[in-house]
Amino acid sequence: LEQKIQSGSIKLIYLTPLHQYPTTVTLPIARRMAVYQLAEKYSIPIVEDDYDHEFHYRCQPLAPMASNDPQQLVIYLSTFSKIMFPGARIGILAVNKTLAKAVAEYRMIISHKGNALMQLALAKWMEEGGFERHLKRITRIYMARRENAIKCLAQHNLFDFICPDGGMALWVKLKSTSINTSKLAALARHKGIYIQHEKQYHTVPQSNRNHYLRIGFASIPERKFNEGLSILVKLINTKAQSLS
Template identity: 35%
Template sequence: MLPFATLLQLTTATSTPLYVQLSQQLGQLIRAGTLAAGQRLPGSRLLAAQLAINRLTVVAAYDDLLAQGWLSSRGGSGTFVADHLPEPAPQSIHNQVVNPTVQPGYTFASRPHLKVPVRNSPAGLRFDDGLPDARLAPLDELSGAYRSYSRWGNKQAHFGYADTHGHPFLREQLAQHLNETRGLQIGPANVLITRGTVMGIHLVCQTLLRPGDVLVTGGITWTTASMNAQQAGARVLTVPVDEHGLDVDALADLCARQPVRMVYITPHHHYPTTVTLRADRRLRLLQLADQYGFALFEDDYDYDFHYLGRPILPLASADRHGMVVYVGSMTKSVAPAFRVGYVVAPSALIDELARLRRIIDRQGDPALEFAIGQLFETGEMKRHFRKALRTYLGRRDHIAQLLSSELANDLSFTKPDGGLALWATFRPDVDLPALAEQAASLGLSLSSGLPHVRPGQQPHSIRMGFASSTEAELEQAVAILKRVTMGPNNKASRR
């Protein structure tokens, strides 16, 4: 007889019922081979006495294992481990030292291009990546619109499976909004709703890129876009970015030397430097796309916030040959938690993206998509954009004044024409990763600059998001930044 009192450890200090604990532990003994196939188990009274528990607890555990097929009952003979179970294979030393909650027993390839730290929205004082202030979001109006979804129309239709293209109501409202504000000439058939820009980039890269294809982007760019291209098997090549945006002459030279499948660009406010692509370069870029046949992937991540007159219309507004794929989202316009984005393209591509989306994410969030569509229809979203634009303009001017007066000798920047962040370049002797660590110890979150340089390079510039902080919070943040940058005992300020 096995020493069940030693092998089985039951406790009342957990919410798991005793019979479940007993069933699970007996099952583990069977799977490990400690209890062999065909072995007779002690009667319920005997095992209950050994474990000092109620007999009914043992009966319930045995019944559970019988239902799962681990045990079999023979009338008049007792309860046995099922005969059909295979004999456990001897475990190697390697398998014995593996922690199965950490490492699987099989191998898999870890992709180096995916090993990029994920930066979450920080709490407290911050210079983030350029996020909106969620405190300004029309949350009450959105909540009301969200609740109305359950009272509108057919319940079976609204809470069942939905269109892989996205909610038709939001597609209609977005098409109208984009036509009015961005000069596009599209209909709902040209719009695919996604769970943010990242999903749109992933779908497009998986659809348009094949192993060995070339995607071209700026020398400094959004890492996530490059990661998606690499995930699709494409090669990522870069061209310089200067004070006027992407160097299209360098792009033309590259296209003359080899085929290019796609060009990823953020022309309105280049990520991360915030510069706007000059008008002549925009025209040349469209001409090159038509000449060489590459897709222009335009990421217009913060079009709604431009402070110097009217925003420059996107490349997609001047596209007459179907070369531009245009993406955007509510993430930068409202708040990152609202995972609603969109892809705009010829309907044939939109349909193919929807087919691919089906095997990744069957559909989005119809209730949320409907609610956001309502905010567009009622004009609430436009009112939010106007209010947020005024607020962010004031915060841009305030941070520019603070940095100019407090840190003029330590960093330089150009006040951005739009967007939610500025691009600051520190003096060469500042160790930005160390600076970020010291700032964090004092309650200020800011970038180390490492995401914007190649491995092994020393960063000198960072994005400093200002929109998510009030003017008082910006003042506190700059005070901490000044302290860690200029302090006489600050190691971050010396090599």
Template identity: 35%
Template sequence: MSSPVEIPFESLITIDRENKTPVYQQIARQIIISIQQGILRAGVKLPGSRTLAARLTVHRKTVVAAVNELDAQGWIEVIPDKGIFVSSRTTETYTTTLPLHSGTLPTYPGHTGFAFKQSMLLDRPVSLSPADLEFTDGLPDVRLAPLDKLSKAYASVLRRNNSRKHLGYSHVEGNEYFRDKLAIYLNDTRGLQPGTSNILTTRGIQMGIFLVSMLLLEPGDTVLVGDLSYYVANMIFQQAGAHIRSIPVDEHGISLEAVRKLCVTSKVRMLYITPHHHYPTTVTLSAERRIELLNLSAQYGFIILEDDYDYDFHYQSSPVLPLASADRSGMVVYIGSFCKALAPGLRCGYIVAPQNLIAELAKLRRIIDRQGDMVMEQALGEMLHEGEIRRHLKKAQKIYQARRDELCQLLHDNFQEHITFHTPPGGLAVWTEWTRNVNLLRISRECLRYNLHLPQTLLFQTGKLSAVRLGFGNMNEAEMNKAISILAEVTRRTGKD
């Protein structure tokens, strides 16, 4: 057995007095790491508590507490009248050894010891920044969210005598009460007529697209998307092995003539569309094209995946009803969420589809998310029933319309020589097309120096196009004026190639 004097515990154990972890736990954890890494071998005798306390300059009771922790976890053996030894039972499987006087403990492995599949398709990161000002992709202002109402509803659900039923396993499709109230809400606001069996709750739009893609797409299937389209959806389709074909988009939405031509020459499995406000250009698919698209879908047998990500915000007239409201052939899978209506961090979405598809999607959802947040769904269901969400949306819509108008006026006043745009009929973003000699990437980087984040995910600069999608929902009037002032100054000074 090794003598305790030979072991450099002063090098093995580093105590951080600023760390919130108790000192005795720091000592115990670092001894465990040394055992796992083979630095302390089976049978090694540890110093007595007084000796180790002196060497580590801590109180003896601290060392005793660390020893008790190690003993409780089975890492050491305390033999009466002999001392404390590293247990042979816990070190038999560890074969990695490091020099006894290495001075520092090994860090967590930086790479796996095994191979695994890596996907370049998923490399596009979420763009986050500590900047005070930010143009988003069209996110709402979380300061407007009815958090007081939601928190009261959530707390009320938990306080009730029957709260246990929301804390255990329940319907895989989601909270039944929520789905029932959601069905009524969708009927009143979107002209849909689903029952609870036609609804599957999700953690948002992206989860819905993922579930539908994993179930309905096979490698080699053709998926049609707009040119341009939502990059996250494109990544999901490609991850499923689908082949993406782009369809031209004009001021009335996607070109149905192009869709028809592709259907004649090849088998199309799915068409992904954001008809209310096409992503990213914000144009609305005309009523005439909606009817024709449904007819094409029934004729050629392709699925319509309808992503209605911001239906709740329409400013100039009554919104055009979703494609799913007129679907009589069971060809439309409708996806929506409350993430834009309330706040992005409140992950509550839904899929509406024929019952047989919902049942199969529920099986797939079960293996990645058993049932979602039943308490939150109950609270949202009660807010739907009491009309709180509708009242919030009515109030928020007026605010967002004023912010849209403010942004459009600022763009008109500050960027006439650089951009063209149309005031969007709804949504939380403005599509702006820039002159070709403007370097958008350089503008984005320079804005960050002035505490304004213009994410690269909002920039669309190709050989044929220079455009930026500017979200306005998250900024009030003062913030928007400051952001546009910075953007205008940066564009004037550094924008041109």
């Protein structure tokens, strides 16, 4: 990263440190501090996208980098779309006072009319305690679905993965390196199953090894997840030759 910065090609650092997208890995404190120190050294702002902060199951989530930002370098983003529903389209942006005015003016250029009705409804829901109750309920549901997904994947000797502390998906490696996950995803799509694969996330095509899948569990009831995984496993076992 420092070599890239010194080359003059880095103007902004974008991070998803709590649950890195797409791998769901949590960036340790030591590495967060190392990135922050580089940003401070070269006066580069950091965008911290904390898109699913609430869904951390094993322990209390690490505090956002923005909560310890003495140089005011961090621009903090979060969203209600993951907590409520995608159509909510309400997000949060926390910036320092100097930047706040410029951001507000730019927002007016994009659209001078915010969704006031949705914002007022959300505020009222929070005031009445409904938001907190919903958050507790949905976290329990997602945690149960996560445990079910881990259990189901572990039953088959086809996948390697590390259980993440939180998030809404699993980053899964196929044990068979001969199977191309791009081809597998295409076959699965014909069976009504949508899964994301490693190739979709590489900006440098040569880096793609076609070994990984990103399998979501949060939006799918356990029974449906199990059915979908069974179809995926069958495809791997019966179509292995054509997937290489």
